[in-house]
Amino acid sequence: MIHFKPSINLWHDFKSNQKAGLWLFLGSRRSLQIVRPSIMQLIIWGILGGLVNTLFSWLSSESGIREFNPQGLISYSLWPFIALIVGIFLSQRIDNPRIMLVPALLWLVLDTNIALLQSLIQYLGLIDVLPYALYDFMPTLFLVLFVWQSLAVVWVFARELKWPWWERGLIMLATLVTLIVWQMSVTSQPIWKVEKELPTFSEEAFYAQSKVLNKALESIQFGEFTQSHWYFLGIAGASYQDVFMSEVERIHEQFDTRFGTFGRSAVLINNPMTRNVIPIASETSIEMMLNRMGQQMNRESDVLFLYMTSHGLPNHFEMENAPLSLRQVDPKWLREALDKSGIRWRVIVISACYSGSFIPALQDDNTLIITASAADRTSFGCSNEAEYTYFGKAFFDQAMREQNSIQAAFSQAKKTVTKWENAQGFEPSEPQWSLGKNMEIMLPQLEQRLFPKINTPPPVELELSTR
Template structure:
């Protein structure tokens, strides 16, 4: 029969109940032999379990939001059910001390499992577990859901064995419990203990009516190329609105090109950022095509060159454009090549900073084109953090190498080495930035670079800032 030890003192009972919870995790009936039930232990472990679950929910919510009482009530349902089961068992066994045992064991095991989840969440939030493959992160939520189901099944398992329930009764109760727990676990996601209210993205009336004029003004200010000399034109595209690093990066690089590389009056920036909706034109397929067409019209196509910089998240053969709630079409390599060809731009330097950006090279490469990408076709790039001013590649190439070097190739090699150093320091998989140079551009580039890197423009000293640890998917 069940051997419930009498209470000795609070701390002794606490230690015994912690041990009982570990035995319960193993499905051992020994948990019933060492557990010390009391109303003080039940209340203590109830507070601990509720606190740890709230902590975990707060961490998952990104430390924002507010306490959701409905989530707490939903969580309290299961120890309450376990308490009802305990009352039933205590009446059936004529042992009043048995009443608190199922709920107490459940709370102890739940507290320990959630403490492990909190630890893993903390390590993940602080990039301490970056060495783990992505498959582990994808598996962990399902693994902990299985543990949540198991902690309830374990209570039934040890009691059914101890009380020698018939096999059909064990199977029926366990099956009903599993179904109920799975359904509850899937639905409770809508009511977490710490909840961040979803705010539907919106476009204000000011933004709606400003965009047409902003794009027209940006395109109208593009100056004609002078046939007597070579000019560089700059087009910067910040694709995603939910990470402000892309907006910051494009605006800083455009300012750098205008002041250092002579593109003032010949530069355009297209930015998806909720903070710039009334000041800068947004980035879309339409605005990109119109900007390329305007640059193609204004430039001397035989001697002028376009520097196109695009930064965002990405997938293989996809550069992401996002500015909710607008449903934007995505940029793929064939579309971008067609847009450049349609604009009639002959000499092209294209730099794409996103994950898997190397997948754009085959479609974009031509005899008259230099293509630089922040990553290989099958690799991620890093640095997309809203607290950062540049991505890893953007900082290494533009904010450092382009200020110190006098050729694009030297700047690329320097940035490649810098990015590799940062990635090695964080144990990231190398992004492997790519360089692809057409045969005509190889001959033409030294002449073009004389106008990009004027000899009388001294290098500007910079502060080398270590990058923030984030991936750029």
């Protein structure tokens, strides 16, 4: 027989029920010894549970205009209602009227605390402070927590009332199956919904693209024959995160103002905000821009700095600009495009996950290749709110402003990125460096044009893979 202590006052009962919920999370029968059921407590915890679950749904909804969905709130209310029915059944079975409210009350208390925990985790994910490895497990973690809060109620009652093992197992299994099926079926009915809009490509942007691409091609100038010049091409591959656009634009400005590439630079960007004014990034536009730069460059003395930033997979640099269907850039295609352009001296920097997989195909004697990650590692920092990726900020925004050689800048950036990743608990991305033997000799001469001649720092020791 379960005996409940009498109610004292609203606040005391509230604290006691909060403690009961925490014991319930541990599957302890102590929750039944300290819970204080009443209609008022059921109403209070019902309101709190609805508010916290509404908060979690709001945080979980994608960015955009959220719409309140009453059906989602009704779906949430279904489970405490079922728990109330179970309480009515138990009160008649064991002839204890006070037990009628207990299953619903305990469920609401535990659900409120779990939803509050989920809201905190969701918020930390939104501000990009969670380890990236956790994101893959979050849906499973949330499902386990939701299922356990109901199983815990069944578990403590089954133990306290000493149900037969077969009855206990049958009820637990039925509850488990029902919970999983229900949870999977109501994902389309959150309390806050965001109506997804299909991506569009405006008529104005469609007709503007040929003009802005031709203008960008025509803006590439000849360099003076007696001098070495740097040419810069920046590529932002994925349109659905603004960080790639922001990063390329900032680095482009840095090269034009500090490194003297004005009139010999261009950017190709996939982003809805730039479609009317900047050429989109595609295999076609990349090839055309490389060919144009190759025509304007002095083959013997000028050098191309190619920067590419996006998401990636092994041997795959993502090109996305929905609703357009773009071919993805792979190492073989990029090498062929560079060779066809006739550009001899090349500095290629690729910031993407698994970007180290591009190195074998791009290596030659006249090329320096820098990647943000090894061939089997991911890179980090591509949240939509950021201005740079981790590697982009460490290399361009910091090291390239402080050092006077690309080698020193890479060494500093690699240490900085590793420090940031260790602080976040991420698996190190291991940025890569590959220097061709001819470029190793030529690079100091080319850097005289790139960097001002001021207090050159001592050489930095660096393990190089040289070809």
